[in-house]
Amino acid sequence: MYGLFLRHFFLIKSSLPRILDLIYWPTIQIILWGFISKFFSIYSDYYNNTLGIILTCAILYDILFRSSISFNMLFLEEIWSRNFTNLFIAPLKLKEIIVALIFTALIRTLIGLVPAIILTAPLFGVSILNLGFPLLLLFLSLYTFGITLGLFVSAGLIRFGPSFENIAWSSLFLLAPLGCIYYPIEILPSFFQIVAKGLPLVYIFDETRNILLNGFINYDNLKQAYILNLIYLTFGIILFYFSFLKARVKGTLINMGE
Amino acid sequence: MCTPLEVVELSKAYNNKDAVKNISFKINKNEIIGILGPNGCGKTTTIGMILGLLKPTKGKVLVNGLEIETKRVEILDNLNFISPYIELPKKLTVKQNLEVYGRLYDVKNLSTKIEYLSEKLRLDEIINKITGELSSGQKNRVSLAKSIINDPTVLLLDEPTASLDPETGDFVRSFLENYQKEKGASILLASHNMNEVERLCTSVLMMKNGIIIDRESPKELIKKHGRKNLEEVFLKLTKEKHESE
Numbered sequence: 054m055y056g057l058f059l060r061h062f063f064l065i066k067s068s069l070p071r072i073l074d075l076i077y078w079p080t081i082q083i084i085l086w087g088f089i090s091k092f093f094s095i096y097s098d099y100y101n102n103t104l105g106i107i108l109t110c111a112i113l114y115d116i117l118f119r120s121s122i123s124f125n126m127l128f129l130e131e132i133w134s135r136n137f138t139n140l141f142i143a144p145l146k147l148k149e150i151i152v153a154l155i156f157t158a159l160i161r162t163l164i165g166l167v168p169a170i171i172l173t174a175p176l177f178g179v180s181i182l183n184l185g186f187p188l189l190l191l192f193l194s195l196y197t198f199g200i201t202l203g204l205f206v207s208a209g210l211i212r213f214g215p216s217f218e219n220i221a222w223s224s225l226f227l228l229a230p231l232g233c234i235y236y237p238i239e240i241l242p243s244f245f246q247i248v249a250k251g252l253p254l255v256y257i258f259d260e261t262r263n264i265l266l267n268g269f270i271n272y273d274n275l276k277q278a279y280i281l282n283l284i285y286l287t288f289g290i291i292l293f294y295f296s297f298l299k300a301r302v303k304g305t306l307i308n309m310g311e
Numbered sequence: 312m313c314t315p316l317e318v319v320e321l322s323k324a325y326n327n328k329d330a331v332k333n334i335s336f337k338i339n340k341n342e343i344i345g346i347l348g349p350n351g352c353g354k355t356t357t358i359g360m361i362l363g364l365l366k367p368t369k370g371k372v373l374v375n376g377l378e379i380e381t382k383r384v385e386i387l388d389n390l391n392f393i394s395p396y397i398e399l400p401k402k403l404t405v406k407q408n409l410e411v412y413g414r415l416y417d418v419k420n421l422s423t424k425i426e427y428l429s430e431k432l433r434l435d436e437i438i439n440k441i442t443g444e445l446s447s448g449q450k451n452r453v454s455l456a457k458s459i460i461n462d463p464t465v466l467l468l469d470e471p472t473a474s475l476d477p478e479t480g481d482f483v484r485s486f487l488e489n490y491q492k493e494k495g496a497s498i499l500l501a502s503h504n505m506n507e508v509e510r511l512c513t514s515v516l517m518m519k520n521g522i523i524i525d526r527e528s529p530k531e532l533i534k535k536h537g538r539k540n541l542e543e544v545f546l547k548l549t550k551e552k553h554e555s556e
Contacts, residue, residue: 141364144417303325304365
């Protein structure tokens with residue numbers, strides 16, 4: 054028994070990423086639910102339809118989550134199956150790889166989300182379809198940001214190899230408290246507010262709450278989200294190309310499966 | 312007519328440490344060249360640069376007259392690679408894998424091509440099986456099918472018969488010989504199986520510490536180093552390596 058304990062203890066002790074990983078998840082959960090609790094304790098009468106808004110925001114956040122994870126998974130599956138090298142010696146341009154991943158991630162996202170969306174109506178009497186046409190704009194914005202995060206993580210996987218895998222899983226949870234999914238930005242401490250304003254999520258979820266509470270759409274919020282999305286997406290694509298070049302210099306591509 | 316594969320003064324350094332130093336060689340049409348050398352001598356690095364997976368520190372790789380650094384996609388259309396260290400997606404069936412790669416290489420008449428490969432490489436019985444559930448020998452034949460699905464004029468083989476039983480190893484070697492004759496392909500073979508190299512290769516590059524220390528036909532190498540076979544030549548050179556260290 055002690056031997057088995059030692060086997061895992063040595064593993065954890067020798068790996069800073071593992072130690073950080075153990076600390077990371079509880080910290081993020083506590084911060085997120087801390088902000089949610091703070092919001093409800095101050096503004097307990099903020100929502101007339103608390104369940105509807107919380108569930109709608111949760112489903113919308115899942116669009117971001119699923120699209121990003123789907124993109125990352127497509128890459129990780131190639132690494133896990135040791136097929137990565139085969140992919141990069143096929144006559145494919147990098148832009149073709151990116152486009153293929155974007156569309157495949159969309160299909161994966163929809164497969165995961167559509168049943169959840171259908172189920173919420175009979176189970177909780179809530180349907181995100183009630184958002185109407187703006188839902189399409191919100192979906193596209195979240196999907197674009199999810200893909201962008203996927204590009205960032207995939208760029209890391211190309212450059213640093215499978216050791217970057219944990220980042221793939223944890224990156225989204227870091228954004229959850231800052232994205233102001235369930236509460237307005239004012240709940241965050243002032244420093245976090247500055248950071249949060251640089252994320253499209255704040256504008257997307259603020260607008261979702263606005264539509265559900267007030268019944269009209271403020272296009273300024275969506276415009277701001279799309280501008281930020283465009284900036285991040287462009288940066289993500291550049292980073293992906295740059296990582297590929299660096300990986301060719303460092304030799305990561307040829308050792309990826311090992 | 313362009314040389315199918317030409318490596319010109321190629322070097323690769325990692326953190327200022329040379330992995331490959333200024334090597335040059337050519338492979339003509341209908342030729343199989345072997346690369347031999349101890350582990351870490353630069354074989355995989357050389358193959359990586361030919362495939363465009365590694366950026367050379369110096370020098371260039373020309374495939375059918377095109378340089379890999381500028382015409383990567385065009386070159387990869389006519390080139391392929393097999394190695395026991397890379398695999399095909401395990402969850403897909405053999406047929407699905409071949410369909411995927413056939414499409415990636417834009418193979419015309421793909422169904423006919425898959426049927427042809429299936430017959431040639433004895434894949435009929437396993438064509439609808441999950442790739443991850445196959446034996447090493449079966450997986451090797453599937454990888455071989457993938458590696459020639461685009462009828463490459465230049466084929467790179469990294470230990471193509473490693474971990475195979477003698478019968479399957481012999482089948483693979485015969486298949487490669489026939490493929491090379493039928494298609495006039497140029498093949499670069501990195502292997503630790505000296506009998507395989509003696510049987511298949513018209514010429515051998517002996518590598519040590521990132522440089523080519525000798526290049527001759529297998530027979531000439533044996534004669535030159537005064538040994539009975541290629542394995543003894545290899546052992547002599549490896550021993551010299553340890554002594555020089």
